[in-house]
Amino acid sequence: MSDLVDDTHALIWYLEDSPRLSPAANQAFEQCDRGEIIIYIPTICLVEIVYLQEKGRISADMKLQLDTALIAGTSGLILSNLTDEIVAALATIPRDSxxxxxxxxIAATAKHLGLPLISRDSKMPLSGVNVIW
Known part of the structure; x- marks a missing residue:
C-alpha cells in the first residue's frame, strides 16, 4: 500500500480504536503504526478535532492525544500544512461536488500530494482523488 492522506473522521476513529473503521482503513493505520507507510494529516483535521471537542462530540483530550503521538514520532503520522499549492489544487475540486x-x-491535500485518501465520505470520490475505505 502506498502512503495516504486521511479524512478527519478516519483519524478520529483510529485514535478512538473504533470498530467503525473499515478493514482497509484499519489495515492502513496498522501499516502506519509499523512505519511501513506515511499517513498525512491535513491541518484542517486539527481544526475540526478542536471544534468537535468544543461541541462535546469527541473526547476532550483527542487533540492532546494526537499531539503526543506526533511529537513522539513513533508512528507514520505526519502533518500536511495548508500551502499555496494545496489551495491551487482546491480550486480544481468543484464546489457543487x-x-x-x-x-x-482534505481532498485538495490528497490531490496535491498525488495520494489516495482514507475516507468514508461518499462525496470524496467526486473530488477526483482515489479513495480507500
Whole structure:
C-alpha cells in the first residue's frame, strides 16, 4: 500500500480504536503504526478535532492525544500544512461536488500530494482523488 492522506473522521476513529473503521482503513493505520507507510494529516483535521471537542462530540483530550503521538514520532503520522499549492489544487475540486470547505481542503491535500485518501465520505470520490475505505 502506498502512503495516504486521511479524512478527519478516519483519524478520529483510529485514535478512538473504533470498530467503525473499515478493514482497509484499519489495515492502513496498522501499516502506519509499523512505519511501513506515511499517513498525512491535513491541518484542517486539527481544526475540526478542536471544534468537535468544543461541541462535546469527541473526547476532550483527542487533540492532546494526537499531539503526543506526533511529537513522539513513533508512528507514520505526519502533518500536511495548508500551502499555496494545496489551495491551487482546491480550486480544481468543484464546489457543487464537494460543498463542505474542510472536505475540499482534505481532498485538495490528497490531490496535491498525488495520494489516495482514507475516507468514508461518499462525496470524496467526486473530488477526483482515489479513495480507500
Amino acid at each position: 464537494v460543498p463542505d470547505m474542510p472536505d475540499r481542503i
